[in-house]
Amino acid sequence: MITAAHYTVLASGLFCIGLFGVLNARSALRVVVAVELMLNAVNLNLVAYAVTSGARPASALAFVLLLIVIAAAEVGLALALVVALSRRSDITAIDGYATLKG
Amino acid sequence: MTWLLAIPGLPAACFLVFLVSSRRIRERLLPLPAVCSFITLGLSVTALARVWPGGAEEPVWRGVLPFAPLGDHTLELSMALDPVAAAMLIVVTLIAACVQVYSLGYMHRDERKGWYFGVLSLFTSAMLVLVLSDTLLLTFMAWELMGLCSYLLIGFWFEMEAPRKASMKAFLTTKVGDMGFLLALFMIWSTVGSFEYRAVLESLGEWPAAAAAMAGFGLVFAAMGKSAQMPLHVWLPDAMAGPTPASALIHAATMVAAGIYVVARMLPLLALTPWVMEFVLAIGVATALMGGVLACVQHDVKKVLAYSTISQLGFMFIALGAGNAEVALFHLVTHAFFKSLLFLGAGVIIHAAHTQDMRLMGGLGRHMPITAGTFTVGTFALAGLFPFSGFFSKDEIIAVLVHHDHWYAAALALTASFLTAFYVNRLLFRVFSGPEQGELHEGHPSMLASLVVLAGITCVLGFASPTFAEFLGGEGVWPELGVALPSLAVAGAGLVTGWWIYGRRGVVVNTRIYKERFARLYGVLDQRLHFDTFYRQMIVEPFAIVASALATIDRTAIDGVVNGAIGFWKRAAVVAWSFDDAAVDGLVNGLAKIDVSATRLLDDFDNGFVDGIVAGVGHVVTAASAVRRVHTGNVRTYLIGLVSATAVLVWVLTR
Numbered sequence: 092m093i094t095a096a097h098y099t100v101l102a103s104g105l106f107c108i109g110l111f112g113v114l115n116a117r118s119a120l121r122v123v124v125a126v127e128l129m130l131n132a133v134n135l136n137l138v139a140y141a142v143t144s145g146a147r148p149a150s151a152l153a154f155v156l157l158l159i160v161i162a163a164a165e166v167g168l169a170l171a172l173v174v175a176l177s178r179r180s181d182i183t184a185i186d187g188y189a190t191l192k193g
Numbered sequence: 194m195t196w197l198l199a200i201p202g203l204p205a206a207c208f209l210v211f212l213v214s215s216r217r218i219r220e221r222l223l224p225l226p227a228v229c230s231f232i233t234l235g236l237s238v239t240a241l242a243r244v245w246p247g248g249a250e251e252p253v254w255r256g257v258l259p260f261a262p263l264g265d266h267t268l269e270l271s272m273a274l275d276p277v278a279a280a281m282l283i284v285v286t287l288i289a290a291c292v293q294v295y296s297l298g299y300m301h302r303d304e305r306k307g308w309y310f311g312v313l314s315l316f317t318s319a320m321l322v323l324v325l326s327d328t329l330l331l332t333f334m335a336w337e338l339m340g341l342c343s344y345l346l347i348g349f350w351f352e353m354e355a356p357r358k359a360s361m362k363a364f365l366t367t368k369v370g371d372m373g374f375l376l377a378l379f380m381i382w383s384t385v386g387s388f389e390y391r392a393v394l395e396s397l398g399e400w401p402a403a404a405a406a407m408a409g410f411g412l413v414f415a416a417m418g419k420s421a422q423m424p425l426h427v428w429l430p431d432a433m434a435g436p437t438p439a440s441a442l443i444h445a446a447t448m449v450a451a452g453i454y455v456v457a458r459m460l461p462l463l464a465l466t467p468w469v470m471e472f473v474l475a476i477g478v479a480t481a482l483m484g485g486v487l488a489c490v491q492h493d494v495k496k497v498l499a500y501s502t503i504s505q506l507g508f509m510f511i512a513l514g515a516g517n518a519e520v521a522l523f524h525l526v527t528h529a530f531f532k533s534l535l536f537l538g539a540g541v542i543i544h545a546a547h548t549q550d551m552r553l554m555g556g557l558g559r560h561m562p563i564t565a566g567t568f569t570v571g572t573f574a575l576a577g578l579f580p581f582s583g584f585f586s587k588d589e590i591i592a593v594l595v596h597h598d599h600w601y602a603a604a605l606a607l608t609a610s611f612l613t614a615f616y617v618n619r620l621l622f623r624v625f626s627g628p629e630q631g632e633l634h635e636g637h638p639s640m641l642a643s644l645v646v647l648a649g650i651t652c653v654l655g656f657a658s659p660t661f662a663e664f665l666g667g668e669g670v671w672p673e674l675g676v677a678l679p680s681l682a683v684a685g686a687g688l689v690t691g692w693w694i695y696g697r698r699g700v701v702v703n704t705r706i707y708k709e710r711f712a713r714l715y716g717v718l719d720q721r722l723h724f725d726t727f728y729r730q731m732i733v734e735p736f737a738i739v740a741s742a743l744a745t746i747d748r749t750a751i752d753g754v755v756n757g758a759i760g761f762w763k764r765a766a767v768v769a770w771s772f773d774d775a776a777v778d779g780l781v782n783g784l785a786k787i788d789v790s791a792t793r794l795l796d797d798f799d800n801g802f803v804d805g806i807v808a809g810v811g812h813v814v815t816a817a818s819a820v821r822r823v824h825t826g827n828v829r830t831y832l833i834g835l836v837s838a839t840a841v842l843v844w845v846l847t848r
Contacts, residue, residue, distance in 0.1 A: 110836065113832060114829060114832055114833060114836070142262060147262050149263065152263070185828055185829065186827060186829070188826075188828070189825060189826030189827050190826060
């Protein structure tokens with residue numbers, strides 16, 4: 092029997108992989124993908140609790156759909172940023188950008 | 194019987210293995226998909242044995258997976274094994290096994306062959322899911338997955354422009370058809386509340402006429418896209434830019450047949466609306482004729498075969514339009530075998546001749562006896578000659594038309610089969626006879642083995658015709674002489690005409706005289722009846738014009754507003770600046786003069802008190818430059834700080 096706990100463990104695992112990717116990846120593209128992973132870990136959690144709670148609220152699923160749409164918009168924006176960055180200086184490794192340095 | 198899940202599962206597992214493993218490991222695992230396809234073939238034979246002798250309405254096995262609970266409803270994905278599915282399983286796994294073995298020889302010099310074999314496995318898995326699927330939802334998923342694999346394999350050599358463009362075209366054109374599938378899904382869900390095939394077919398009495406028409410038309414439209422029916426056929430000839438074995442599996446035997454398969458399963462729903470059935474029949478006849486005509490003027494071996502596939506799919510549509518699903522499915526099965534045989538044969542020919550252009554080929558027959566023999570078997574089946582399988586299935590289609598008094602359709606179908614026989618002979622004579630060109634050699638043994646297996650099946654499969662119909666729950670009949678003789682005569686006439694133009698005197702006759710005499714007609718045919726021109730001028734170019742107009746608006750109007758705003762603020766800044774220069778500086782200077790005297794008074798105070806403050810600030814700055822090191826400007830460092838701070842916060846709050 093798969094309980095909510097199993098899903099939570101899986102989701103937190105996914106989230107941690109995503110987090111590791113965000114912190115560790117050099118390529119901006121990889122960071123974007125890792126962020127997607129984190130978002131989807133959250134989605135998985137929402138769906139898991141919606142399904143295992145017994146009440147099966149449709150609102151949770153609606154929320155997940157909203158998140159998916161937001162994630163899609165976020166990817167669009169992030170990819171545009173990556174393209175703009177690489178056009179400016181041909182570097183997509185995010186370490187190459189330190190203009191915020193104080 | 195959950196072991197049935199292994200039939201689509203094994204190829205999918207192959208794909209996953211190829212996806213995650215490195216190139217070096219992939220190269221070692223190349224025979225894995227072939228081994229897997231033999232296992233799935235064995236499983237499919239076992240499945241067929243379970244269903245035998247068929248004819249039953251109820252499936253012998255059904256597996257359900259609750260997929261998405263939505264309020265009161267639950268979307269289910271289910272698979273079922275019934276006679277139709279069992280028969281198709283054999284066809285798909287057998288051809289997939291042949292193609293996998295053949296590809297080992299065909300692709301062995303390609304650099305990215307690991308990816309090729311992986312995607313081919315994924316495609317096989319998707320097609321097997323589609324065959325076993327018991328709900329339209331799962332069918333649609335597999336349908337889309339096949340579309341993706343088709344896109345990937347057409348564009349396999351993406352370094353070149355033609356495959357890239359062709360893959361895009363195939364994907365977008367079939368997507369147009371998929372809108373019809375979605376429409377049908379919406380209508381079915383809102384009318385029946387279930388996607389299950391049997392639930393839908395049992396509820397036919399309760400369907401309102403409008404909903405039935407929309408659902409039926411949607412399904413037909415989807416099949417027109419996937420099965421390359423006019424006017425959505427334009428992607429299939431271009432799809433020949435992909436690897437030849439992939440064309441054999443996807444664009445001849447299985448994926449293009451998926452449209453026919455789904456429509457055949459849902460045929461009672463379509464039959465609720467007579468005009469939909471007439472539409473199917475009309476589209477089928479038009480496509481069969483068009484494909485036949487255009488196949489006669491192609492010079493690329495693969496494109497001849499592509500147009501002949503379109504034409505044969507038109508024949509299947511004709512059978513569906515006449516209301517006989519078993520006959521359509523039998524033609525689907527025989528066509529799958531002989532057309533994949535022809536494509537694989539064409540692959541060997543292309544390897545040997547190093548070109549796809551028939552005008553540059555000739556005399557291959559003497560050096561490649563096995564290829565020539567098996568290819569001839571395939572072409573004779575395509576032309577509908579006794580005793581090859583194509584004869585039986587095509588004859589049944591014409592018999593169905595005659596029995597339902599569709600005389601016009603029968604006459605046009607016979608015309609199409611005349612054209613088929615004609616271009617078949619053109620193909621044979623151009624490729625295999627005449628003067629030899631280039632260094633010729635027979636293909637790799639693994640390629641020839643596949644050809645021989647498929648040719649053997651093509652020779653004997655026709656005699657299974659009544660058994661097949663009874664297995665599917667229909668009525669098995671042998672061809673009647675009244676239909677078979679005219680159809681054979683027409684095919685014979687086509688062959689003789691082909692020989693008269695291309696094979697006489699043992700050399701290829703110069704066909705320029707025909708081209709000049711019918712110059713205008715040939716021009717239209719050479720431009721593929723202007724379908725592509727039409728789409729380019731009516732859809733692509735208007736779209737491009739609208740897009741560039743929008744881009745211009747974006748550049749002039751929106752950017753203009755933004756730039757105008759910036760310009761305004763710049764000017765405002767300049768004004769403010771000059772005001773600053775004149776008024777404020779004047780004031781400051783005036784004050785300064787007063788200041789000078791005051792400063793002297795304050796000098797002592799400065800030395801004592803203010804210097805102390807400055808020194809203090811200096812200490813603060815020194816401390817700040819220590820903090821500055823943390824402020825690297827590197828986003829990653831900030832993120833690590835953010836995450837660890839959050840972790841601390843969570844720890845504090847939940848303690």
